[in-house]
Amino acid sequence: MKVFNIVIAGVGGQGVLLASRVLAESALACGMDVKQNEVHGMAQRGGSVISFVRIGERVYSPVVMPGSADILISFEPLEALRYVHYLKPGGKLVYNRATINPSTVASGMATYPPDVEERIGRACRDAHGIDALAIAKEAGNAKAVNMVMVGSVMKNLPIDAKVVEGVVREISRDKGAEVNLRALKGGAAA
Amino acid sequence: MKKIISGNEAIALSFGDSGGVFASGYPGTPSTETLEEVARLDEVYCEWAPNEKVALESVIGASIAGGRCLSTMKHVGVNVAADALMTLTYTGVNAGLILMVADDPGMHSSQNEQDSRNYARFAKVPMLDPADSQEAYDFVRAGFEISEQFDTPLMLRTTTRIAHAKGVVEQREKIKPVVGEWARNVPKYVMLPNFGKIKHGEVEERLLKLREFAETTPLNRVEMADTELGILTSGISYQHVREAYPNASVLKLGLVHPLPEKKIRAFAAKVRRFMIVEEMDAIFEEQVRAMGIRVDIGKDRISYCGEVSADIVRAALGDAVTGSAPPVADLPQRPPTFCPGCAHRGLFTILSKLKAFVSGDIGCYTLGALPPISAMHSCICMGASISAAHGMAKVNEIAGRTEKPVAVIGDSTFFHSGMTGLLSLAYNGGNALVVIMDNRTTGMTGGQENPGSGRVLQGEPARQVDIATLVKALGIDNVAEINTYDLAETEAAIRKGLETPGPYVLIDKNPCILRYRVKQSMLAVDLEKCSGCRACLKVTCVALGMVPAGDKMKVQIDPNICNGCGVCAQLCKFDAMSVVKG
Ligand SMILES: Cc1ncc(C[n+]2csc(CCOP(=O)(O)OP(=O)(O)O)c2C)c(N)n1
Numbered sequence: 001m002k003v004f005n006i007v008i009a010g011v012g013g014q015g016v017l018l019a020s021r022v023l024a025e026s027a028l029a030c031g032m033d034v035k036q037n038e039v040h041g042m043a044q045r046g047g048s049v050i051s052f053v054r055i056g057e058r059v060y061s062p063v064v065m066p067g068s069a070d071i072l073i074s075f076e077p078l079e080a081l082r083y084v085h086y087l088k089p090g091g092k093l094v095y096n097r098a099t100i101n102p103s104t105v106a107s108g109m110a111t112y113p114p115d116v117e118e119r120i121g122r123a124c125r126d127a128h129g130i131d132a133l134a135i136a137k138e139a140g141n142a143k144a145v146n147m148v149m150v151g152s153v154m155k156n157l158p159i160d161a162k163v164v165e166g167v168v169r170e171i172s173r174d175k176g177a178e179v180n181l182r183a184l185k186g187g188a189a190a
Numbered sequence: 191m192k193k194i195i196s197g198n199e200a201i202a203l204s205f206g207d208s209g210g211v212f213a214s215g216y217p218g219t220p221s222t223e224t225l226e227e228v229a230r231l232d233e234v235y236c237e238w239a240p241n242e243k244v245a246l247e248s249v250i251g252a253s254i255a256g257g258r259c260l261s262t263m264k265h266v267g268v269n270v271a272a273d274a275l276m277t278l279t280y281t282g283v284n285a286g287l288i289l290m291v292a293d294d295p296g297m298h299s300s301q302n303e304q305d306s307r308n309y310a311r312f313a314k315v316p317m318l319d320p321a322d323s324q325e326a327y328d329f330v331r332a333g334f335e336i337s338e339q340f341d342t343p344l345m346l347r348t349t350t351r352i353a354h355a356k357g358v359v360e361q362r363e364k365i366k367p368v369v370g371e372w373a374r375n376v377p378k379y380v381m382l383p384n385f386g387k388i389k390h391g392e393v394e395e396r397l398l399k400l401r402e403f404a405e406t407t408p409l410n411r412v413e414m415a416d417t418e419l420g421i422l423t424s425g426i427s428y429q430h431v432r433e434a435y436p437n438a439s440v441l442k443l444g445l446v447h448p449l450p451e452k453k454i455r456a457f458a459a460k461v462r463r464f465m466i467v468e469e470m471d472a473i474f475e476e477q478v479r480a481m482g483i484r485v486d487i488g489k490d491r492i493s494y495c496g497e498v499s500a501d502i503v504r505a506a507l508g509d510a511v512t513g514s515a516p517p518v519a520d521l522p523q524r525p526p527t528f529c530p531g532c533a534h535r536g537l538f539t540i541l542s543k544l545k546a547f548v549s550g551d552i553g554c555y556t557l558g559a560l561p562p563i564s565a566m567h568s569c570i571c572m573g574a575s576i577s578a579a580h581g582m583a584k585v586n587e588i589a590g591r592t593e594k595p596v597a598v599i600g601d602s603t604f605f606h607s608g609m610t611g612l613l614s615l616a617y618n619g620g621n622a623l624v625v626i627m628d629n630r631t632t633g634m635t636g637g638q639e640n641p642g643s644g645r646v647l648q649g650e651p652a653r654q655v656d657i658a659t660l661v662k663a664l665g666i667d668n669v670a671e672i673n674t675y676d677l678a679e680t681e682a683a684i685r686k687g688l689e690t691p692g693p694y695v696l697i698d699k700n701p702c703i704l705r706y707r708v709k710q711s712m713l714a715v716d717l718e719k720c721s722g723c724r725a726c727l728k729v730t731c732v733a734l735g736m737v738p739a740g741d742k743m744k745v746q747i748d749p750n751i752c753n754g755c756g757v758c759a760q761l762c763k764f765d766a767m768s769v770v771k772g
Contacts, residue, residue: 024356025194028192028194028358034194035322035356035357036194036356036357037351037354038354039299039350039354045526045529046524046526046732047525047526047527048524059357060430060432060433061426061432061433062355062357062426062429063499063500065499065501065511065514067515068512078524079524084515084518085517085518100732101732101734101735102522102732103526103731104522104524105522105735106727106730106731106733106735107728107729107730108562108724108728110523112522113521113522142750
């Protein structure tokens with residue numbers, strides 16, 4: 001089996017790391033080799049975050065090269081555009097349509113591109129925007145955007161959806177599990 | 191059982207499984223989680239030291255007392271601990287001692303890109319360089335064995351993509367910790383010149399023995415395949431090499447100091463093209479060339495700067511790289527910034543307004559250097575804010591300049607190495623205003639405990655140092671408390687501190703809102719009153735945004751993000767922002 005490359009992008013505080021962990025643990029539970037990597041440190045301070053999950057029979061590098069991602073999952077439209085070049089030709093993009101202002105926009109030094117979704121469409125033919133924030137709120141917690149996003153790509157991954165559910169149940173704190181599972185289902189239906 | 195864990199977690203787990211009893215370190219990305227994970231094991235003792243030198247010295251004591259021990263730090267931490275290291279290499283150890291250092295090629299969150307392999311050569315100690323989480327786990331155990339067998343401290347070196355990357359790890363059988371004798375051995379542990387001379391000779395002999403060991407240890411592995419291309423590599427670079435050339439022959443080093451000369455010579459002779467792939471400095475290449483071995487491709491094709499990748503290895507050999515469209519141009523950047531509600535924001539808003547020269551330090555407050563606030567003018571290393579301000583003031587005096595510099599430093603950094611700078615300021619009759627941002631945590635690295643936070647690493651309550659008392663004891667008479675959420679008060683205090691000659695210290699004691707989860711009521715904008723002047727935007731808070739309102743753009747506050755600190759509202763000349771109970 002060829003290595004399957006997943007890139008997850010978003011903004012510090014959105015739960016990119018937990019989503020990456022769910023996918024990595026699920027791949028391991030399916031008996032595959034996995035490497036997962038993100039660069040954190042200053043991530044919590046609202047900066048741009050990018051994480052890699054690589055799964056397959058034998059995975060060497062934890063890093064996905066630009067131009068080689070099978071799928072890009074972005075928790076925010078501007079970040080989708082920032083990392084869209086990571087996709088290989090024909091790669092798939094799923095992004096959350098809810099925008100978050102970067103500090104450069106909040107301080108008035110830059111403007112948020114008003115045509116961000118059009119530009120995403122031009123950069124990737126297989127791009128799908130979903131209203132992950134609304135779905136997360138409906139599931140019971142705006143913070144569950146990460147689980148909605150995981151749910152939205154489950155059918156595109158070489159991982160069994162049932163296994164993903166099991167992992168989410170296991171790593172959620174008691175009360176969070178139901179919300180997270182609803183978010184996962186909501187994402188899958190989006 | 192197989193687990194998927196990071197290199198940092200693997201090292202912690204292995205420390206617990208390999209008979210470790212004492213660990214001490216100082217936070218620093220990407221090393222921090224190692225000690226935090228040791229703390230979670232709940233069975234070995236561990237602690238945060240105020241700085242890396244103290245951490246390593248405590249670990250030296252632990253080794254002398256007979257316990258296997260670990261010290262953790264980031265690459266620049268070794269500079270601080272280097273004084274201890276350079277003589278520890280002479281004394282050697284009683285129980286196994288590992289110094290874990292995490293390098294940060296690519297400078298994801300560091301102020302420089304130094305290669306710690308230089309320290310292994312400098313200190314003449316063995317160094318292990320794991321290539322994934324499993325090796326990180328295995329090398330802790332191997333490291334203790336080498337340390338004890340050769341009577342030497344051992345450096346375990348990781349890089350960001352080892353420390354933070356997760357991979358599959360199989361745990362080994364647990365070794366029960368056995369604490370040995372408390373060693374009393376004057377010629378071994380008292381480094382007076384006469385004892386030191388003997389010890390230096392032993393260090394050189396030890397290095398020769400380690401060279402022999404390097405030739406035979408399975409830590410260094412030859413993977414013979416296609417002999418057209420042979421690559422000498424180690425650590426994360428091995429993964430990039432394998433990714434790019436799964437069929438090449440590889441000599442993979444686990445022990446990266448000292449080098450196995452015979453093994454390298456034999457390997458190089460068997461392959462048509464001999465390449466060396468290493469991140470940062472030409473440590474292998476310089477030594478291999480000095481051995482008189484021909485190197486066909488090395489640092490001439492791979493930069494000294496930044497990380498290596500599979501594509502960099504391919505490009506160095508002139509092969510095609512993964513094709514990719516160029517990144518989309520002209521996107522607004524998304525740099526990190528002060529959290530909504532952070533107490534640093536008010537301070538820097540005023541420093542920016544007063545156009546003071548700010549001698550900065552390392553912590554979340556370094557973000558005050560970024561535009562549009564742009565209120566920091568130097569930042570070198572931890573603790574330098576006060577001492578550098580002191581030097582500036584002395585030269586200003588010589589030059590007849592009257593402007594007084596402002597040093598800004600956080601609590602953790604003050605304890606780390608700012609205190610000695612302040613002592614110098616008082617002792618040498620300096621002239622600087624020092625602002626200590628005491629948010630009761632080591633914020634930048636994720637909110638670790640420190641001597642001012644009232645708790646220790648493993649959670650128990652601890653003695654809390656009183657910074658104001660400490661500052662006075664160091665010889666500073668002018669000490670005042672400020673509240674940086676109140677801009678007028680802060681401005682008045684800073685003006686007074688700048689006008690009063692001599693050392694002057696201001697202390698802000700608002701806690702880190704992220705660490706202590708402070709949630710205050712939020713603010714809302716009255717769109718009738720907002721003129722759209724954008725004066726408030728300068729505070730650089732991601733809760734603020736412009737929205738169309740009638741024919742104008744006006745300010746809006748995102749209630750999900752706002753933390754109600756009220757700093758933006760104090761910049762509003764139209765009284766358009768007010769508190770709404772959240
Ligand atoms: C010698 C050294 N050790 C560790 C670090 C990593 N580091 C960066 S900032 C920081 C501490 C910041 O804490 P504090 O001064 O309390 O400021 P805060 O971030 O809480 O505002 C540390 C430990 C470093 N840069 N240099």
